[in-house]
Amino acid sequence: MKPLNIKREVERLSNILGKAEGCLDIRELSARIQYLDQVIGQANFWKNPALGYQILQEIEYSIFYKHQKYQRWYSILEDIKAAVELLEASADEQLLQETQTNLNQLQQELETAEIRQLLTDPNDRKGSLVTITAEVSDANAQDWAYILLRMYYRWAERHNYLLYVVEESCGDVAGIKSATLEFTGRYAYGYLKSETGTHQLQRISPFDVNSKLHPSLAKVEVIPISEESVELEIPEKDLQITKWCWNGQNINSSEIWVRLVHISTGITVFCDQQRSRMENKQKALVILKIKLWALMQAQSVQQLAAIQPQPINTLSNKPIQEYILHPDKNVKDFRTEVATTSVAEVLNGEIDLFIKAYLQQQNQTVGVSKEVFNNSQ
Template sequence: MAAIDPQDQLKELDATLSGIEQVLDIPAMERDIAGLREQSADPELWNDQERAQAVTRKLSHLEAEHNRVTALRQRLEDVVTLYELAGEMDDADTREEADGELASVQKAVQQLEVRTLMSGEYDAREALVTINAQAGGVDAADWAQQLQRMYMRWAERHNYPTEVYETSYAEEAGIKSTTFVVKAPYAYGTLRGEHGTHRLVRISPFDNQGRRQTSFAGLDVVPVVEQSDHVDIDESELRIDVYRSSGPGGQGVNTTDSAVRITHIPSGIVVSCQNERSQLQNKATAMNVLQAKLLERKRQEEAEKMASLRGEGTSSWGTQIRNYVLHPYQIVKDLRTGVEVGNPTAVLDGDIDEFIEAEIRWMRQQESEATAS
């Protein structure tokens, strides 16, 4: 097989990067950055802490994204220069350096290209993530807690702020459920493909006979609601309970009944919040979580209705999506994209970008095929 000409690769990368710059609309991005900088410089902004934090988060994200694109463009130009130098000097070391940098730039461009695939109605939103232990007893509860840590570590790797709204601890180990928010633009578009059932196979640390155990945990990802969203909630259809927050082993976290649990009776959706000291604050946060879940349910119902009108079936991503096998061999495999990683330890420490990028491409392909049919 003939080797690929680096010049052809450079031309292809230049065209791809130009396409990315066009989709991201760099001039518009620069105008948005200028406007957000002006807002953040206004001392009055900090009278509304929540709005101020949203403005600074969005500004930080846009600046990072702009810098990422411009830095890639510069790196690509530098690679072109390196190849020119290698040719002029007929220097093998310089050519080897250029080859290495070309491969690195190619990977970075492919990763950036994934961002342009996130064009759904809610993809630019922050993400609200709920994890529930499913079948598997104490192992499932422990598995749910490991998944929570995995996503927290992933967010930490990307400098995405997170806030845990509620955690329900299991009696022996692990958690029954948890809800947290990833406060970064496009967090929902990035994580929505993680929605579904995650399966763990391992030797159970809770089985005194050392038997292999299969356990399951469910992940739910919905976009955070914004002021422009409208979800009708009839107060008479809600059951609101207050209780005392608790930690591992049932220990009390707060000395007052400040935690709030809201049940939406028609849908059966139950949400809780216990991270604030104030019962009113917890109720407000829990209502926001409920609105987000009802908004996502409404969106799914509308999508199913449209698919039915077109005579199509709807494909659900809320089924088993990924296997994490720790025994008798070690592998993590996505059942939709076929991506496999032989280092579960790294994956469970938050190294999941390869899975996320592949599933974003997979979802875009599924959506394109559905639109075309």
């Protein structure tokens, strides 16, 4: 990038930071810190650990982090401006490369901030469970499900999320039949909720000796991980528990998987990644509670018994995104009409383009208008 182009990009980023500064009321933040310090100092502060943890998070992320993050961005931008002035006076290849690196870093971080300001739902800050399911039992669909799993894994790496595989059911020939991933970290649900739906792949099948063009479908379900779900009490009579056995007898075996079914709703959880059958059962129960809590919120009910039974497969078969590898290369989101020919990059986890467009569309739909820095913690 030439110094002139860098200068233009610096002007754009300066405008973004100017908006952020307008949202950052130092006096208000200082007053809030003083108030929270008084709350922390009260003798009964830790009588409610959940509330205490939330207050500490607010201090760390919503106040100090905001201010420090802004100061860092401002400092990087000023360094870039100074470097541009030097480059305009005299060419310096090393300085140009350093400036470009700093600019790329600032662009990426402000891009993340711009997306986060769109995350206004209370659930957006939570972790998430992502379940990927091959639509049909053939090698193409199961391989496609695995490609999606790998895509989300690499996206998590890029954004420093902790990713844990809850369960993974291998395909008959290749890929996976299904998998459930647990993303731990702030805003994981807010980012990934846009992925809920059916994803379609079109390519020359690597499993077809005639090299025919094959469409493949896989469904992705994303739900928030709510701390409140821990409090749910599920009666034993409402659960169907399946464990591996041989001729009806439980024996010592490497098969330690556990499947839980909530009878009234049909919600099923399978866990096989823990070290023992007991740990798999405990993990399956945690996941089941998370799914039931999400269903309670969706149906606006307060009691577990009030949940209305629903079909197990509730996602539409109509694709939300299409990934074309032949004859042309293209990825398109049918909801936002956003598309790119950078298919390899998308499948390597670079999906923020689609996430941002979806969130912008949703915010426009509900009439939400926020400044960049409101939620950039």
